[in-house]
Amino acid sequence: MSGHSKWSTIKRKKEKTDQQRAKVFTKIGRELAVVVKNGGPDPNVNSKLKDVIAKAKAANVPNDNIDRIIKKAAGETGGNNYEDIVYEGYGPCGVAVIVEALTDNRNRTAGDLRHYFDKFGGNMGQPGSVTFMFNRQGVITIDAEGLDEDTVMEAALEAGAEDFNAEDGVYEITTAPNDMGAVRDALESAGYSFLSAEVAYVPTTTTALTNPDDITKMEKLIDILEENDDVQDIWHNWEMPEE
Secondary structure (H helix, E strand, O other): OOHHHHHHHHHHHHHHHHHOHHHHHHHHHHHHHHHHHHHOOOOOOOHHHHHHHHHHHHOOOOHHHHHHHHHHHHHOOOOOOOEEEEEEEEOHHHOEEEEEEEEOOHHHHHHHHHHHHHHOOOEEOOOOOOHHHEEEEEEEEEEOOOOOHHHHHHHHHHHOOOEEEEEOOEEEEEEOHHHHHHHHHHHHHOOOOOOEEEEEEEEOOOEOOOOHHHHHHHHHHHHHHHHOOOEEEEEEOEOOOOO
16 A cells, blocks of 8 residues: 555544544553553563554543553453454455454454445355465555655664655554564664554555545545444555545
8 A cells, every 4th residue: 555545544543543532542441451461461471462552542532531541450350352453345345344453252353344245235154264474574655744854764774664654744653563562662662652552453455435426435435434442443455536
């Protein structure tokens, strides 16, 4: 995906975050609790926890909230057993969609997602039906305002980044999936803050929608997926329009 279309998606996510902070905090809180239960409360030992903390900070979750969730999860025993599940499907006109969910009831979540895809002109697929159209990459984005491009690029490449792209007022840094945390930590130590830092499904090709009805359906599909409490992240190869 080009830097522009990738950033369009991130901009839209940020707008949704600002509008629906409580829901975003709840979802990230669940993710924090699960990684603490699975790997412990120390981010220096639990690399997944370190990644989710960075994700929480990028979403403007207050540090006090993060600390409280970690402490609570570390002291809990039993409770809900959540599992990570990746669902795949097609939106209108064959737009490829990947949904990452964290659920305590896979039948409920699968039923909900199947209904959403059917309702808005798509269909659920089998495992592997669309993932071949994506590469798994670490993606770190930094607001370019006030920062020298060459300086940021040099710092990113020295930290182990694979690629650097400057477009649309944003620096986008890509890494191997397993290197994302180390590159993020190195840049954070150098004083940089992030708009986002995550391991993403990055499409190898994109699909444009020209019919206004298809565009509306795709927007509604993304919206209703984001509204679902079990859905953590949504990835797609729709070449979103600028407006």
